[in-house]
Amino acid sequence: MEFVLLGFSGVPHLRWFLFGLFLVIYIIILVSNGTIFLLSKIDPALQSPMYFFLASFSLLEICYVSVTLPRMLMDLGTQRRNISLLSCATQMFFLVIFGTTECLLLAVMAYDRYVAICNPLHYPVVMNHRVCMQLAIGAWTIGIPFQIEQIYQIFSLTFCGSKQINHFFCDVPPLLKLACGDTFISEMLLYVAAIVFVTIPFLLILGSYSKIISTILKLPSTTSQTKAFSTCSSHLIVVLLFFGSATISYLRPKNNQSEESGKVLSLFYTILTPMFNPMIYSLRNKDVISALKKVLCK
Template sequence: MKYKEIPPQENLTKWMEFVLLDFADVPHLQWFLFGLFLIIYVCILLGNGTIFLITKVDPALQTPMYFFLGNFSFLEICYVSITLPRMLTNLWTQKRTISLVACAAQMCCVLMLGATECFLLAVMSYDRYVAICNPLHYPLVMNHKVCVQLVTGSWVGGIPVQIGQTFQIFSMSFCASNIINHFFCDIPPILKLACGDTFIHEMMVYVVAVLFVTIPFLLILASYGKIISMVLKLPSATGRAKAFSTCSSHLTVVVLFFGSAIITYLRPKTQNSEGTDKVLSLFYTIVTPLFNPLIYSLRNKDVIMALKKLFCK
């Protein structure tokens, strides 16, 4: 299906809609992609929903680490539900239009939940740092009140800034085209449709990305730097292996999420980067939520035991 672009001299804000191109460039794969992404979405809901459930009902998992993991799994369900249902609808109906308001709402939700994920991953790394480097003070430092405060701060910390950034981007005029070469309303493809000079807007995106992506990532690196330094001093090889195993799952998720997010938002943009941005976005919006339950369960004996008890019941 070909979509008619709005002539450059007309202002897109009068039409109040965009076209999400997603994977329209491969028309022969539309039904295959619909089936694939539907299976992925169901797996994400079941996997993360199960992790969230066992962290709430299993007495053995009532610790700060699993409290954060439960919140992280719930976040992944919310995060993927912002983008995948819309993409599945587009693949099913082949009607890819999205209103300006819906596009802005989708972008705002993605940005807010993305900021929450960055903060929550940083909080989880701090939890592992305290558990390994200060085990005697761990129950005191990471008490329930502190855990609730850290999670609440992670969920609400980015809301004002991301609402402001979304408002700033959608206050621009769009005249070049109404076709977004992406599967959701993301910042880079939206900025390419704007009229006039977008330098200030792009600089604001970089500033926000540094605040909400780079700073949490550096805090995670600092935490793991301390953890590795402490673990290497342990006299027992078994103790070192056990300490590293408690961090390996979290570290894998950090690499998947932050690696793709940093490359997407902080790398220099080129004229033909839409395809690369689309592929990279799949990693932090779909691949990470899909593999999160597997990463946290396959090498975690407590989670495996909780799953066995749940399924036995």
């Protein structure tokens, strides 16, 4: 059994334009995130916990976008668009795993900023290398058992109707619409995942930043306030871009018009956000720019 990813079939005249555009975006994502990852590993000035998590985040963005973009490029180039049941399940599994990891890792990065600004004297002790490794490994692995169960439940359903998935990749909501059996358990698992791995991390991030902003406003000098805000604003922008577009996409009304707008929103949080993230971090971070200049000079 196989499905058909409709993707950009509604605009065939833009096929090669979109192929070139997404190819350029993919190259930018690989180069920019790869550069930040390498700089964080080789430059002595970028060995703090903040850059450790930034390196992990850059690696995650490369993995996350590689789940969807190569397949989209192949579909645009060949116009075949068929995807086997196993390939669809594999793509969905890695998509939800990396999406879960991104939510958790953004929460971990917010906690790192909270400790650095609200408890600076205890920061080296609290965020030691062992703790950083545990937090990073936890963010990458904690959602795997739950997501395995979710994918198993979805692909245990019977798909006896249309095989056309009105999306660019195998995502959970459009696939559940094609199921003929009872989807109650799968839908409940989807809601539980949304609460545990999206809503709770987002609330933790908001709680961390409410404490951070309160602490920053109490700093005696304007220079200290500006520096602290500059350190946190990049991460906060990334959080709002990712959670905002993903939340709107999954909570949109279920009608035909919203399906098309949902596909555009999914492009934003799966492709455009990973492209913008390195620009947000590097262009606003003097340490990263300095490390890049040193590498280029060498």
